[in-house]
Amino acid sequence: MIILTQKQLNKENLLNQGVLLLMQQGYHGTGLKEILDAVNIPKGSFYNYFGSKENFAVEVIQHYINPYIEQLDNHLQNPYIDAHTALRRYFNGAIAELEKTNFKGGCLLGNLMGELGDSNEPCRIALQATLNRYRNLLATGLARAQEEGSVRIDRTATELADLLLNTWQGALLRMKIEKSAAPLRQCCDNLLNAFFKV
Template sequence: MPKPSNKNDIVAAGLRVMFRKGYNGAGVRDVVAEAGVPQGSFTNHFRSKEAFAAEVLDHYFAHTRELVGQALNDRSLGPRERLLRYLDIITKRLADDDYLRGCLIGDFSIEVSQTSELLRERLVAIYQEWRKPFERCITKAQQAGEISTRFSANDLADFLLVSWEGAILRMKVDRNAEALDRFKRIAFATVFTAEPPFGPQQSGS
């Protein structure tokens, strides 16, 4: 009978360790100790720490996709409300962790994008995939007259995710929800409204 694989346990342990210590601070010994497996199990499944981190990132993003679907596929809400629902879901999860843990995608964007081409390219692909359901939702909101069409749905989706990641970074510093709440309050009173943000567009601009 084949011996059961420890791979999933190691990846899950890696996620916990990298949240606490970051990519550079997380050693293989830390990960296998967290997983409760021998170090040889790590080298059996992963050719390098960099390749391992890519799998941890994929594991994290798979869960993020579920949260996106939970909010943006909720047909009981209008498209604009679904966007805010997603941010509220994430805010609740961050509060449950006492604002100590942020978003691994954002953390990796800061820590590894200049030192690992493999992880940088994976992050590029994640951002592109992550943006698509928001772009679709914003398009529906624009078609329903809930959000201005002054900016493209693509640009608005990217703005939402990038700005939200910045708010999460500030949250980790302050250890409270003020930056998250401020972003939601201002963005949904200006950019994500039916009225064109910053006044009517001038001709020739």
């Protein structure tokens, strides 16, 4: 069992709160005081942990993807299912979670790409690295599905993963304005259950 120090707990609380606030209000709509008040941590400690709001956003971006990476990896590591089924189950689970939240928020990465992607270089780099990390795990699953004979092999696993990630991000944006899981289901059905299949 890992025991966190108070400093580690404070930083974890700040990052978790950062995910919530940046998801709800965006980077520019979230003030430092709001973040600090929510976790009851003094301003000096915040600067000790992160140095600036921009550095904080970079770490929030990296922190945000970790549970998704873990969930996807858990599905792919399941010895009782093939990789194609693992990918479908992962995305079906993600859709179910978004339905529970009534389609609010979407994806923090997608939201920040729109807000900061061309105006904040450290955040752009963090977003790119984080998305590549996620894409690479999708590609690992798709490569395994190719080896298992369930996914087409005339495109590389990385090309297919990029297509899946790009389409999924667009579907998440449409989901928000339509208040419906239909774009997400269409993405998965058209790609995982049709275009990618052998």
